[in-house]
Amino acid sequence: MKPAPASAPSSALPLFQPRQPAFWLYALLLVGGLHTAGMMALGGFTVMPLSTGLGLLVWTLYTLPPLWLFRKLGLFRGQPATPFVMAFAWGGLGAVYLAVPANQAIFGLAAKLVSPEFSHAWGAAIAGPSDEEPLKLLGVVLLLLIAPGRFRTIPSIMALGALVGLGFQVVEDYFYTVNAALGHPSANQIEPVVQNLIVRGILCGLWSHAAYSAVAAFGVGYFVAHPEAPFARRLLVAAGSLGAAWAMHGFWNSPLLASLMGGTWFFLYLPLKGLPVVLSAIILWRVARQESAA
Numbered sequence: 001m002k003p004a005p006a007s008a009p010s011s012a013l014p015l016f017q018p019r020q021p022a023f024w025l026y027a028l029l030l031v032g033g034l035h036t037a038g039m040m041a042l043g044g045f046t047v048m049p050l051s052t053g054l055g056l057l058v059w060t061l062y063t064l065p066p067l068w069l070f071r072k073l074g075l076f077r078g079q080p081a082t083p084f085v086m087a088f089a090w091g092g093l094g095a096v097y098l099a100v101p102a103n104q105a106i107f108g109l110a111a112k113l114v115s116p117e118f119s120h121a122w123g124a125a126i127a128g129p130s131d132e133e134p135l136k137l138l139g140v141v142l143l144l145l146i147a148p149g150r151f152r153t154i155p156s157i158m159a160l161g162a163l164v165g166l167g168f169q170v171v172e173d174y175f176y177t178v179n180a181a182l183g184h185p186s187a188n189q190i191e192p193v194v195q196n197l198i199v200r201g202i203l204c205g206l207w208s209h210a211a212y213s214a215v216a217a218f219g220v221g222y223f224v225a226h227p228e229a230p231f232a233r234r235l236l237v238a239a240g241s242l243g244a245a246w247a248m249h250g251f252w253n254s255p256l257l258a259s260l261m262g263g264t265w266f267f268l269y270l271p272l273k274g275l276p277v278v279l280s281a282i283i284l285w286r287v288a289r290q291e292s293a294a
Helices: 021-047 049-073 082-113 116-146 154-182 191-203 209-225 231-253 258-262 266-293
Strands: none
Touching: 021 049, 021 082, 021 116, 021 154, 049 154, 049 191, 082 116, 082 154, 116 154, 116 209, 116 231, 154 191, 154 209, 154 266, 209 231, 209 266, 231 266, 258 266
8 A cells, every 4th residue: 555645635645554563553453352352242241131232232322422523623624434433443452452461460470479458458559541542542543553643643543542532431330340240249330330330330431531531631732732743742742641641540540548438528529539630630631722722
């Protein structure tokens, strides 16, 4: 396939690039994730068919409002649907496929190197951001390598990050739903779906992976959009953005402020932990849009 001429608009550059190694890496890991998700769903349908099917429907419908909001915010402006579908697929399949064994390994290391109690309390705060944030961002980088020059602005790359994060969140929540149904103490197949929708989707979903990945992708966007800037500065912004996403994800997963959970200040727990995530994503998005417009 001949490369598109320099004058071709970014939206015309194809994402089917069999000559690009990044394309085959993306496709291989996506197939691995699809196999893992399929086996998990097959096991769920065998034992708890109603929970597994209802969970699939619920989390599919759950995806629609964020997509509508992203569209209203202009995240998809100037690009067709294909790259964002690929970004969503990477988050839900490729990143999840790599993150599951990585999380298990970090939990195991924390238990062996420190203690099982430490792993139980702090394992999620260490494992989640340490492997999930880089793995989600890897999908953004792969898409940029598959079609170099297609995404040239910080907002377009932040949009990829948001879709990767949304895909990761939805599939991860579906995994949790099926596992909760398989381990539910009663035969009620609807209760675990409703519980996970309320806790993971409604209470925790607003300040979750889509926001983390958008923040992390800001740095990649700056690196790509400012080739004239010193390399050290571009690298520092990229590393700082990923570090910010890591810190926010780790803070959310940590047991810090857990004392509010059982007290009268429970209503402050989620905003205190989650609002910094949402505000950071919104601020960076506004900065990116203003810079792009300028």
